[in-house]
Amino acid sequence: MPELPEVETVCRGLRQSVLGRRVEQVELRRRHIRVPIPDELPERLEGAVILRVERRAKYVLIYMDNDYVMIVHLGMSGRLMVLSVIPDEYAKHDHAAFILSDGQVMLFNDPRRFGVITGCDARDLQHHPMLAGLGPEPLSDDFDGEYLYNLCASRKQPIKPLLMDQKWVVGVGNIYASEALFSSKTLPERPANSVSRKQANLLADSIKATLLSAIDSGGSTLRNYVDSRGEAGYFQHRFFVYDKEGEGCVVCSCPIKRIVQAGRATYFCAKCQK
């Protein structure tokens, strides 16, 4: 499943290749993915120029010059890619194709169909049901040790599910929550209100560093963003604890443990993390 770094990488790839292009034609090959694609979407996009591409949480926001914003979520298996020419034949799960003025095609492919393509006027964006109520971006200045400490101080729940709650901070998924807790030496089951100010600082910094390092490793896939059929969204990053059950901890060699928290697998080192 694409997490924040993968979505950020997709946004960077799009910025390199589609800004300033006009959408000539929208071909919806399937009108219903996770939710229906709005009927108005093709006519709102056709003839409009792509001004900006932004990321909010795990949504790709494509701002057009007519104040419309296309909102794309990759779901479990979605890819948003750019081909240099219209393909002779679309692939099975190519659900939407956006033909651009320079002959390129922006393509949305999603075998499992948990992705979303929708849109709204820019002025309505912050109240859009999918975006309203989202917490701060983890890489922004709004998210820091002080914010995290204050958040934790009044909550008894374990720290890891708290970090994954989009109300409090967006885009820290299961993988990067486990990794950041490991690098800040914080036990995932630790009650949030037992986290000290110093620990909260360390954890906030680890979250940022872990995400940035993953975004960096996505950077190497960007050179080939066009015609890559979306590999940029699914780069392999090296993890310390995630999916490493039984393997030796890189710090102390103790076997990495796996538990389930709030229905999600959590990986940690019982010796290094307190």
Ligand SMILES: [Zn+2]
């Ligand atoms: Zn260890």
